[in-house]
Amino acid sequence: MMHDVFYQSCSVKALRDEPLTRDEAAAVLSAPDDHLLKLxxxxxxxxxxxxxxxVRLQMLQNAKSGACQEDCHYCSQSSISTAPIERYGLLPREAMMAGAKQAAASKAQRYCxxxxxxxxxxxEIDEISEAxxxxxxxxxxxxxxxxxxLNGEQARRLKAAGVDRINHNLNTSERYHPSICTTHAYQDRLATIRHARDANLEICxxxxxxxxxxxxxxxxxxxxLLDVRPHSIPLNTLHPVQGTPLEGCDDLSPQRCLKILCLFRFLHPKTEIRVAGGREHNLRWxxxxxxxxxxxxxxxxxxxxxxQPAPDVWKMIEDLGFEVEVQDDQPAGAGREA
Known part of the structure; x- marks a missing residue:
């Protein structure tokens, strides 16, 4: 019963815009698996x-693949990855447009x-802007x-071209960042977010x-992320790829993933939270x-x-008794306070 009261208190605090204490947040992460439905x-x-x-849908377009100078340990496109992936330069405008049409046909509200x-x-900024x-x-x-x-000028050019939002993840804590990447710093990521915000771009x-x-x-x-105040929080769970330094890092359970999602919902009650990369691999059934x-x-x-193909996602949402949000008459981001 005490656990039930605690979970409900987390909900009440979130609805009052009161952040959980760190001890409360830690207790959410360590909740017993048999309390998961109550959480x-x-x-x-x-x-x-x-x-x-x-439910809002989003679709990704890998518009340039491989040949990256960075050493991000999780990424199959990094300079230290030997993963057998496709490698190609920036896609032509027609291909990016075709991807956007596919995204719209998939009921996605956003094309990334x-x-x-x-x-x-x-x-590349010029070509992406034209697309x-x-x-x-x-x-x-x-x-x-x-x-x-990104620097400030690049962010402003993207905004002028009609880009609505910039995605740039923190990825992990400042303490742990050097363990997953050494070719750029955590502060470099924060700087890119500042440049995007200064250009009046939404932040993902x-x-x-x-x-x-x-x-x-x-x-x-x-x-x-409370300080970053993003419009959207994508939560990826590692899908380890053979040929990357983290290829053997595969210890997430579906229950652990769900507890993390609950924690972020309590701490970011009004922010769009997206179940992102690794969803199928780690959450499974x-x-x-x-x-x-x-x-x-x-x-x-x-x-x-x-x-998951779009029709399968639509069916999952329908079977759950939820609904795909197909259109929104408000401007991008309106009503989705960070």
Whole structure:
């Protein structure tokens, strides 16, 4: 009974915009597995208040693959990866437009253009901007870009082209960051987020769980995002790829993933939370339960790993008694306070 009272108190605090204490947040992560449904119910009370039973879909486009200079240990496209992936330069405008049309047909509200590399070249900013302008003329969809490290001028050019949102994840805690990447610093990531915000771009910022971090690192990430105030938090769970330094790091359980999602919902009650990369690999048959704390998912796969086709996602949402949010008359991000 004491556990029931605690979970409900987490929900009440979230609905009052009162952040959990660190001890309370740690208790959510360490909740017994046989209390999981009660924890999910408490998180769903928060999700229902701000997002109802609607689910927003998003689709990724791997617009440039491989040949990255960075050594991110989780990534199959990094300079130290030997994973057998496709490698190609920036896709032409027509291919990016075709991806946007597929995203719209998949009922995605947002199309995310992603490129490998430390950061975009000036000509890549030009070509992506041209593609975004063309997409915005023809297709009613929001555009997110994930292009690596950005400076202020690049962020302003993307905003002028019609980009709605920039994705740049913190990935993990500041303490643990050197364990997963040595070619750029945690502060470099914060700088890119500042440049995007200064350009009046929306911010999509989350992390990757299951990379060998401790509970303290998960808590650090969750609380750091309170300062970032993103419009959207994508929570990836590591899908280990052979040929990367983290290929043997595969110890997440579905229950652990769900507890993490509940924690982030309590701490970020009004923010869009997306079940992102690794969903199928780590949540397995418990995937539908992720939508009790989260309100957004990806369709049609990720950058170099496969994912659920859109029709299967629609059916999962329907079977759960939820509904795909197909259109939104409000401007991008409106009503989704961070």
């Amino acid at each position: 999910l119910d408490a998180a769903f009370a928060v999700r229902r208040r701000y997002f109802g039973r609607k 253009i992603v490129i490998s590399g430390r950061g975009p070249l000036d000509r 975004v302008r063309a997409i915005k003329r023809d297709i009613p969809i929001q555009i997110c870009c994930s292009l690596g490290l 910022c989350g992390g990757i769980l299951g990379m060998g971090e401790q509970d303290e690192d998960v808590l650090d990430l969750a609380y750091a 418990l995937q539908p339960l992720s939508l009790y704390p989260a309100d957004s998912v990806f369709v049609n796969g990720y950058l170099t790993t496969p994912g």
